[in-house]
Amino acid sequence: xxxxxxxxxxxxxxxxxxxxxxxxxxxxxxxxxxxxxxxxxxxxxxxxxxxxxxxxxxxxxxxxxxxxxxxxxxxxxxxxxxxxxxxxxxxxxxxxxxxxxxxxxxxxxxxxxxxxxxxxxxxxxxxxxxxxxxxxxxxxxxxxxxxxxxxxxxxxxxxxxxxxxxxxxxxxxxxxxxxxxxxxxxxxxxxxxxxxxxxxxxxxxxxxxxxxxxxxxxxxxxxxxxxxxxxxxxxxxxxxxxxxxxxxxxxxxxxxxxxxxxxxxxxxxxxxxxxxxxxxxxxxxxxxxxxxxxxxxxxxxxxxxxxxxxxxxxxxxxxxxxxxxxxxxxxxxxxxxxxxxxxxxxxxxxxxxxxxxxxxxxxxxxxxxxxxxxxxxxxxxxxxxxxxxxxxx
Amino acid sequence: xxxxxxxxxxxxxxxxxxxxxxxxxxxxxxxxxxxxxxxxxxxxxxxxxxxxxxxxxxxxxxxxxxxxxxxxxxxxxxxxxxxxxxxxxxxxxx
Numbered sequence: 001x002x003x004x005x006x007x008x009x010x011x012x013x014x015x016x017x018x019x020x021x022x023x024x025x026x027x028x029x030x031x032x033x034x035x036x037x038x039x040x041x042x043x044x045x046x047x048x049x050x051x052x053x054x055x056x057x058x059x060x061x062x063x064x065x066x067x068x069x070x071x072x073x074x075x076x077x078x079x080x081x082x083x084x085x086x087x088x089x090x091x092x093x094x095x096x097x098x099x100x101x102x103x104x105x106x107x108x109x110x111x112x113x114x115x116x117x118x119x120x121x122x123x124x125x126x127x128x129x130x131x132x133x134x135x136x137x138x139x140x141x142x143x144x145x146x147x148x149x150x151x152x153x154x155x156x157x158x159x160x161x162x163x164x165x166x167x168x169x170x171x172x173x174x175x176x177x178x179x180x181x182x183x184x185x186x187x188x189x190x191x192x193x194x195x196x197x198x199x200x201x202x203x204x205x206x207x208x209x210x211x212x213x214x215x216x217x218x219x220x221x222x223x224x225x226x227x228x229x230x231x232x233x234x235x236x237x238x239x240x241x242x243x244x245x246x247x248x249x250x251x252x253x254x255x256x257x258x259x260x261x262x263x264x265x266x267x268x269x270x271x272x273x274x275x276x277x278x279x280x281x282x283x284x285x286x287x288x289x290x291x292x293x294x295x296x297x298x299x300x301x302x303x304x305x306x307x308x309x310x311x312x313x314x315x316x317x318x319x320x321x322x323x324x325x326x327x328x329x330x331x332x333x334x335x336x337x338x339x340x341x342x343x344x345x346x347x348x349x350x351x352x353x354x355x356x357x358x359x360x361x362x363x364x365x366x367x368x369x370x371x372x373x374x375x376x377x378x379x380x381x382x383x384x385x386x387x388x389x390x391x392x393x
Numbered sequence: 394x395x396x397x398x399x400x401x402x403x404x405x406x407x408x409x410x411x412x413x414x415x416x417x418x419x420x421x422x423x424x425x426x427x428x429x430x431x432x433x434x435x436x437x438x439x440x441x442x443x444x445x446x447x448x449x450x451x452x453x454x455x456x457x458x459x460x461x462x463x464x465x466x467x468x469x470x471x472x473x474x475x476x477x478x479x480x481x482x483x484x485x486x487x
Contacts, residue, residue: 022441023438023439023440023441026437026438026441026467027437027438029467030437030438030467030468030469031437031469033469035468036464036467037464037465037466037467038463038464038465039441039463039464039467040443040462040463040464041441041442041443041462042443045441047464
């Protein structure tokens with residue numbers, strides 16, 4: 001089997017040798033390590049030999065008074081020769097393959113489903129800015145997961161965007177946020193207290209105020225009544241307005257005194273690979289990594305040909321040096337941090353028109369290397385809640 | 394001197410049971426029916442045609458006659474001949 005291959009690669013010729021002393025030629029071949037096979041003789045000697053050997057025997061043959069003619073040529077060298085003589089065709093074939101390859105790796109279509117025209121327009125604009133356009137090469141774009149993350153991040157009006165790449169088409173599946181429609185409750189209603197609070201301020205548009213400033217109200221207590229008028233002129237209306245009250249909140253935060261965490265130092269080393277049938281062949285970035293601790297980020301790009309995924313892919317391994325940092329707080333500092341965290345947490349829970357009046361540390365304890373802080377907040381917020389009046393007379 | 398050495402070699406093969414082809418530079422001929430003949434330890438081709446192959450040996454010659462001869466392989470010390478072999482003959486053995 002291997003012999004057949006070497007024969008093919010070296011190229012063989014079938015030649016005829018004309019002349020009386022053909023045996024001399026046979027012996028010459030034997031003595032000079034020229035391989036011949038399938039020798040037969042009818043009128044002339046017919047034999048097979050390697051192409052490169054055939055060039056060497058010219059001169060000795062002439063000395064022996066023999067002539068030789070080449071009958072058939074076989075093997076790779078002749079095919080290469082033929083390809084060179086038809087270079088136009090070969091170049092065309094090459095260009096065709098390259099074109100098919102490039103076109104198979106291009107974005108041909110971007111489909112958006114599940115979005116209304118306005119959102120779709122916005123999404124198309126966002127992804128256009130990210131460089132996803134028709135005719136872009138796929139392996140130069142970020143992968144779908146990253147696109148998904150970035151697009152979802154940039155668009156406020158959607159809950160989720162699913163990005164899939166099917167062949168040469170990007171599918172964007174959009175789930176839009178359903179903003180609750182403002183309930184225009186025109187029906188008669190009261191305003192009641194959402195929680196236990198100390199009334200500080202009131203802005204009532206419509207309705208009869210039932211509480212006073214600096215009054216303590218319990219949860220569910222009537223603040224503004226929808227029943228207005230006196231005696232026989234009682235009407236029910238939709239009470240509207242805002243009642244601000246002082247509400248108390250308690251927040252517990254714990255901060256560990258000592259923490260270790262990993263950070264990247266910013267030093268990194270990129271290694272590039274071409275993967276063939278699962279074999280990673282390094283292309284660029286050799287040498288050992290000298291970082292003590294590091295994280296590896298892998299970025300794989302696949303190539304396609306028509307419908308099929310090629311077993312070739314490009315892998316970029318980013319090796320980032322990391323470092324574990326330990327941080328230690330003094331008890332005083334930890335309490336301070338805990339307070340800050342609690343403030344932030346409180347703030348994030350509050351509605352827009354609410355404000356923190358004061359925050360106090362109720363008490364703090366230190367155990368198990370942690371500082372536990374309980375904070376007490378006075379918050380001024382709208383405590384009014386709508387309650388429809390049912391079965392009004 | 395040469396005859397003495399020849400005698401010594403023959404004695405070696407007889408008493409030490411060494412293979413004769415190794416010690417005495419004799420050809421080793423293997424035949425497969427009348428289709429193939431495989432000759433090792435030859436010293437060159439004297440004549441070759443469609444019906445005849447004459448090989449030079451260490452001593453004398455080997456004449457093979459038959460029909461439709463094709464030399465499948467020729468190496469410095471080996472020959473594989475294919476065809477219809479009718480006769481294998483030693484010539485001029487002293």
